[in-house]
Amino acid sequence: MATTAELLVDCLEAEGVERVFGVPGEEIEDLLFALRESSIRFLPTRHEQGAAFMADVHGRLTGEAGVCLSTLGPGATNLMTGVADAQLDKSPVVAVTGQGGRERLHKESHQALDVVDVFEPIVAWNTRIGEPEIAPESVRKAFKLAEYEKPGATHLEFPEDVAAEEIDAEPIETRDPVRRPDPDDQSAARAARLLEEAERPILLAGNGAVRTRASQTIRSLVDRVGIPVVETYMGKGAISDREAASLMTLDSGPDEEAALAIDRADCVIAVGYDIAEHDPAGWNPDLEKTIVHVDYEPAEVYRHYNPDVEIVADVGAALAAIDERLSDAACSLWCDDLHEQLLESVTEPPADDDPITVRNCLPLLREAMADSDVLVSDVGSHKMAIAQSFPTYEPNTCVISNGLASMGIAVPGALAADLTTDANVVAGTGDGGFMMNAAELETASRLGCRFTTVVFNDDDYGLISRKQDSHRGEHTGTELSNPDLVTFAESFGIEAYRPEGWDEVEAAFSEAVPSDELALIEIELE
Numbered sequence: 001m002a003t004t005a006e007l008l009v010d011c012l013e014a015e016g017v018e019r020v021f022g023v024p025g026e027e028i029e030d031l032l033f034a035l036r037e038s039s040i041r042f043l044p045t046r047h048e049q050g051a052a053f054m055a056d057v058h059g060r061l062t063g064e065a066g067v068c069l070s071t072l073g074p075g076a077t078n079l080m081t082g083v084a085d086a087q088l089d090k091s092p093v094v095a096v097t098g099q100g101g102r103e104r105l106h107k108e109s110h111q112a113l114d115v116v117d118v119f120e121p122i123v124a125w126n127t128r129i130g131e132p133e134i135a136p137e138s139v140r141k142a143f144k145l146a147e148y149e150k151p152g153a154t155h156l157e158f159p160e161d162v163a164a165e166e167i168d169a170e171p172i173e174t175r176d177p178v179r180r181p182d183p184d185d186q187s188a189a190r191a192a193r194l195l196e197e198a199e200r201p202i203l204l205a206g207n208g209a210v211r212t213r214a215s216q217t218i219r220s221l222v223d224r225v226g227i228p229v230v231e232t233y234m235g236k237g238a239i240s241d242r243e244a245a246s247l248m249t250l251d252s253g254p255d256e257e258a259a260l261a262i263d264r265a266d267c268v269i270a271v272g273y274d275i276a277e278h279d280p281a282g283w284n285p286d287l288e289k290t291i292v293h294v295d296y297e298p299a300e301v302y303r304h305y306n307p308d309v310e311i312v313a314d315v316g317a318a319l320a321a322i323d324e325r326l327s328d329a330a331c332s333l334w335c336d337d338l339h340e341q342l343l344e345s346v347t348e349p350p351a352d353d354d355p356i357t358v359r360n361c362l363p364l365l366r367e368a369m370a371d372s373d374v375l376v377s378d379v380g381s382h383k384m385a386i387a388q389s390f391p392t393y394e395p396n397t398c399v400i401s402n403g404l405a406s407m408g409i410a411v412p413g414a415l416a417a418d419l420t421t422d423a424n425v426v427a428g429t430g431d432g433g434f435m436m437n438a439a440e441l442e443t444a445s446r447l448g449c450r451f452t453t454v455v456f457n458d459d460d461y462g463l464i465s466r467k468q469d470s471h472r473g474e475h476t477g478t479e480l481s482n483p484d485l486v487t488f489a490e491s492f493g494i495e496a497y498r499p500e501g502w503d504e505v506e507a508a509f510s511e512a513v514p515s516d517e518l519a520l521i522e523i524e525l526e
Helices: 005-013 026-036 048-062 072-087 116-121 134-147 161-163 185-197 207-211 213-223 257-264 315-324 339-348 358-368 382-387 410-420 431-436 440-446 462-472 485-492 501-512
Strands: 019-022 040-044 066-070 094-100 125-128 153-159 201-205 229-231 246-249 267-271 292-296 309-312 372-377 423-429 453-456 495-497 519-524
Touching: 005 026, 005 134, 005 161, 005 495, 019 048, 019 372, 019 495, 026 040, 026 066, 026 072, 026 094, 026 153, 026 161, 048 066, 048 072, 048 094, 048 410, 066 072, 072 094, 072 116, 072 153, 094 116, 094 134, 094 161, 116 125, 116 153, 153 161, 185 267, 185 292, 185 309, 185 315, 201 257, 207 213, 213 315, 246 339, 246 382, 257 339, 267 315, 292 315, 292 501, 309 315, 339 358, 358 453, 358 485, 358 501, 372 382, 372 410, 382 423, 382 440, 382 462, 410 423, 410 431, 410 453, 423 431, 431 453, 440 462, 453 485, 485 519, 495 501, 501 519
Parallel strands: 019 040, 019 066, 066 094, 094 153, 125 153, 201 229, 201 267, 229 246, 267 292, 292 309, 372 423, 423 453, 453 519, 495 519
Antiparallel strands: none
8 A cells, every 4th residue: 555645656657757846745745755755856946936947848859758746726726837837848747736635625725726727728737636446547647648759748736635645556667659541642742842843932930840750851852852941049050050051941041031031041841840949920911821731730721821731640651651752853942042151141250340249149059059059048139149059969969948938947957958058057147037047056055066157147037128229119017236246156166267358258158167066157237
């Protein structure tokens, strides 16, 4: 016999969980002690939102559900932003929240909310483990649905009285992931015919192109038939930006050259693309483009994204089926020298008298990072610069949230990336997003993590200021003040830099990024 809390932990072990991120609470006491006796590490964080972001990035990088844990009430509601981020970014996450005993849930009581009802709109599935007997099925279903393509977030509520009850049961054995069927022959043939007939076809790689590990198939297709590729922010790395076919992201180029290229295209094959990533009204405003949709799910119904052909299947298999039906001369790199212009514009180092901006810093940061190193971007004006101007050469090496697009993800996300990968990791953040979860630097220090946080500091919610300025010629409500960030980092025992001038910026990147130390670099923007 074991307690239900011990059974639930056995179920987590059966799912291959190695770590759980969270904040302790009274109502999860039995679960915490059960975790202590297991092979799973419980990693206490400084805020539940940070724990959810860690689970989010873990899931995105590995394809295996990250797990976050909180107590009831405020602990559960603090998880919600990170859980919602995972849902819209299609990252597999299982959130577990404690709850008071069932005897008090029918009435108003201390810290008690209907958390299952609160989570319902933001997860793929959630339930209360209201009886010990349903724990194995509930855990298995939570992981199956979280990891099923398209992945997302699921939630389990665990009342404290259920956790303490004893039961004689075993976890449900895991099985191989559910696979989509092979693509329909007729649809693949029609897609190939549309590409052959097009004068200016282009491939749009979305989040799913990276998430489903289809990038190698995309690269093989591009190498053979020579179709230009433009990526969404979350599709960065689907093709190496060194390849002649790469036009980087939809907004790349000093004069939005990539947007002009997709505007000229007459046929778009959208691979693993979600309209939540980037509104198709921006690249199909007149509804004139032929669209081929290749994804694990049918396209959302939307006037500006009404595909002529939808191939709902394994993305890699669907692309291979299209490739088989295309002649070697089916497409061409019709964008002239646009790739060379784009790559040159984003890799040229700043001149001595150039202002210190995020955009001008990125060539130096890219030079300090290996192809396989991972950059986790926060959300703000710096995200736009990274999305448009940070060359990416491998899948899952530039992590950008562009579904929910929540500020505060970079530091906890980089922590999770550091635990997940052997590569060097950089958190790129603004001062606004950094301060939202800056306390997780203590978590990183305590856990012995080694990554570099680059804080682009303008004492402002800069993206909002710019938008207000463009609309009204002035801005309001955006100005901030910050502590001494170098002293703040040093108080955690973290190596910290505040470079002045381009030589010092370059030296700080070159020293900190490859080092085996936890570091922070504050870049004061001009």
